[in-house]
Amino acid sequence: MDPRSRLTALAGTVDARSLAEGALWIAAEAHPGLDIQSCLARLDALGHRAAERLAPDMDVDRAAAAVARLLFEEEGFQGNAKDYYDPRNSFLDDVLERRLGIPITLSVVYVAVAARAGLVAAGVGLPGHFVVRAERRGRHRLLDPFHGGALLDHAACEALVARLRPGGGPLDPRWLEPVTTRQIFVRMLTNLKAVYSTLGDWARALGASERIVLLAPEALEELRDRGTLYARLGQGPAAARDWEAYLQRAPKAGDAEQVRSQLRALRQAMGALN
Secondary structure (H helix, E strand, O other): OOHHHHHHHHOOOOOHHHHHHHHHHHHHHHOOOOOHHHHHHHHHHHHHHHHOOOOOOOOHHHHHHHHHHHHHHHOOOEEOOOOOOOHHHHOHHHHHHHOEEOHHHHHHHHHHHHHHOOOEEEEEEEOOEEEEEEEEOOEEEEEEHHHOOEEEOHHHHHHHHHHHOOOOOOOOHHHHOEOOHHHHHHHHHHHHHHHHHHHOOHHHHHHHHHHHHHHOOOOHHHHHHHHHHHHHOOOHHHHHHHHHHHHHHOOOOOOHHHHHHHHHHHHHHHHHHO
């Protein structure tokens, strides 16, 4: 099965199993031959264990904490603060194996396991940090998988965002709403693109960018970035096509003149080679 085709198909779904499977298909492009079903079975097994810890009369706080205890105390999942930008933190199969991840991949683990245990959970994309919203019996609670599943109230969310965005203003209530499966995939790939770009691994950064454009063709800045990555890899015609498309669709963008200048230089360089 083609990882990108399957990822695109899963992006329009809403269930936790599809979210986990899609995260694994992101990893599959870096890990050819990855046994997706085996990884899903591991999540199933964790979910069955979590279900044994949830009593019918538990409120959302106790239910969310019970799943967190299983994952972060008994199983030892934790945020990899020491080596945050290790690409393995973004691959769900590695996270399951190493018990180390970044906020978004640990959140995917939590959402998948909670769903199998009967606790509704979804990802929440705070600026600069990803958390989970658990829901039970008409009430909800946010929690932070990167920090051991700590429960978050409104004040804690405000403080968290303020640390990550100094001077960024008050907490926008929209940030506390669940995000879609597609948005989660795009955010995971954006993280990967940033990691690989930092490492100077332009080919893998391009692979992440290509998938972002596939999932979010309306993201014009990503179209521009993909062109830049093509240019870095010496793929001039592909870079020119992306930059031309960007300028056609966003002719008044703040960086439009800079992109036009890059495009002119690229065309001159390609002309010199002909």
